[in-house]
Amino acid sequence: MPHDERSTRSADASPNARPLRVLYCRCAYADVVPEDVKDRVLQRLCESGRAFDTVADLCEMSARHDPALNRIAECGGVKIAACYKRAVHGLFEAAGAPLSTDDVHVLNMRTDDADTIADNLLNDGEVDT
Amino acid sequence: MIKATKSPRVRIVLYEGLGADPLDGDSRYRIMRALLERGLTVTCTGPQPADDMTPGTLASVEESVLLVIGRFEGGQPPQVEDAAGRVTLHLLHLTDTDDQAVVQQIDQTLGELDVAVNQPGQWKPWFPVIDYSRCTNCMQCLSFCLFGVYGVDADNKIQVQNNDNCKTDCPACSRVCPEVAIMFPKYSQGPINGDQIREDDLKREAMKVDISSLLGGDIYAQLKQRSSAAKERFAKERDEKRALSERIRCLNKLAGQMDIPKEVLLNLPSQDEIRQRAADAAAKGRAALEAGD
Known part of the structure; x- marks a missing residue:
């Protein structure tokens, strides 16, 4: 089955709709994101059984201009659990991979509640291609 | 000091699809957490059938070393290769689902592949x-x-x-x-x-x-x-x-x-x-x- 016809698509979604991917940043190189929030969000993702991408630290990847950031930016349609939206967009731009503002959603683990973030990530939000 | 800027990019895929045993949620969480704390980039496929899987974005990146780990049936990973030759693909059967044992097994494999990875705690990505x-x-x-x-x-x-x-x-x-x-x-x-x-x-x-x-x-x-x-x-x-x-x-x-x-x-x-x-x-x-x- 082609990925744009997955069963996760809601019944009233347009034929070209696709679910948003999930990207989780562990912020492993610093202690600025509360450990319990990072853990709880990751735990909820793992328990859900759905597929998702993770990175150890978006700052570290941005510093290295990791081409994976380009890939994420090009694909769009992603929910990113990380930190402040302005910082995340800046990190991608600094790596030469500016994010679209239309179909990229940044969830802030520095300020928001873990279960609220996890609920948002696991809700089948969709974006029209 | 950024250490691993010149070495090949490494992506790990925790695979639980066709031909591999799915992990329970807690083991999956502990393994994912340990790999991320080790500084690795990981795609978690989850236990869905391959044709119903949300594709990983990072896993498909070109010019990288892709290490697919899982509990493969019969204890042997299948022989696979990237037909396009853009990704160096390695498969690793996890002999143990204990998180620290998994990290140790991956570290050993990366060492054999001569791939260096930055490690949290040794450097702080600090820049404007x-x-x-x-x-x-x-x-x-x-x-x-x-x-x-x-x-x-x-x-x-x-x-x-x-x-x-x-x-x-x-x-x-x-x-x-x-x-x-x-x-x-x-x-x-x-x-x-x-x-x-x-x-x-x-x-x-x-x-x-x-x-x-x-x-x-x-x-x-x-x-x-x-x-x-x-x-x-x-x-x-x-x-x-x-x-x-x-x-x-x-x-x-x-x-x-x-x-x-x-x-x-x-x-x-x-x-x-x-x-x-x-x-x-x-x-x-x-x-x-x-x-x-």
Whole structure:
């Protein structure tokens, strides 16, 4: 089955709709994101059984201009659990991979509640291609 | 210091699809957590059938080493290769689902593949990130930074060119930016950490610039002035101890005002070098501004 016809698509979604991917940043190189929030969000993702991408630290990847950031930016349609939206967009731009503002959603683990973030990530939000 | 900039990119895929045993949620969580804390980039496929799987974005990146790990049926990973030859593919059967055992097994495999990976705790990714939606290209940051972190591109647009030169935990350049356009995502407080900018922040930043101007334009001028004053006193009084205590007092004040780590201030280059670097940076900034007019 082609990925744009997955069963996760809601019944009233347009034929070209696709679910948003999930990207989780562990912020492993610093202690600025509360450990319990990072853990709880990751735990909820793992328990859900759905597929998702993770990175150890978006700052570290941005510093290295990791081409994976380009890939994420090009694909769009992603929910990113990380930190402040302005910082995340800046990190991608600094790596030469500016994010679209239309179909990229940044969830802030520095300020928001873990279960609220996890609920948002696991809700089948969709974006029209 | 960024260590693994030249080595191939490594992506791990925790595979639980067709031909592999699915993990329980807790084991999956513990393994994912341990791999991320080790500094690895991981795609978790989950236990869905392959044709119903949300595709991983990172896993498909080109020119990388892809290490697919899982509990493969029969204890043997299948023989597979990337038909396009863009990805070096390796499969690893996990002999144990204990998280630390998995990390050890992966470390050993990466060692055999001669692939280096940066490790959290050994380095902190600390560098300025410019919010171009706010930046006015005024070149204050370029003129201010003593360590050559900033430069301009071919279109004379300010950019961060030398991340590695930035002094860990020093957010001073963000404090001289009149537009609050410089972020340090690992900083503790907003708006420098990327938090929303409030009216009060703008007022505070404007005040800082004014204070800076009143004190003589920039930090170099302040340092120079204070140093000259200290030198003058030293010449008059020949009191080494007093000169030293004055220097420490000035440095402490600067550290407090701009949240500059003391180590950075104590390791500044010599006064002549500071003067030279400041002049070079200011000239670079002026040239970029003139070219942009």
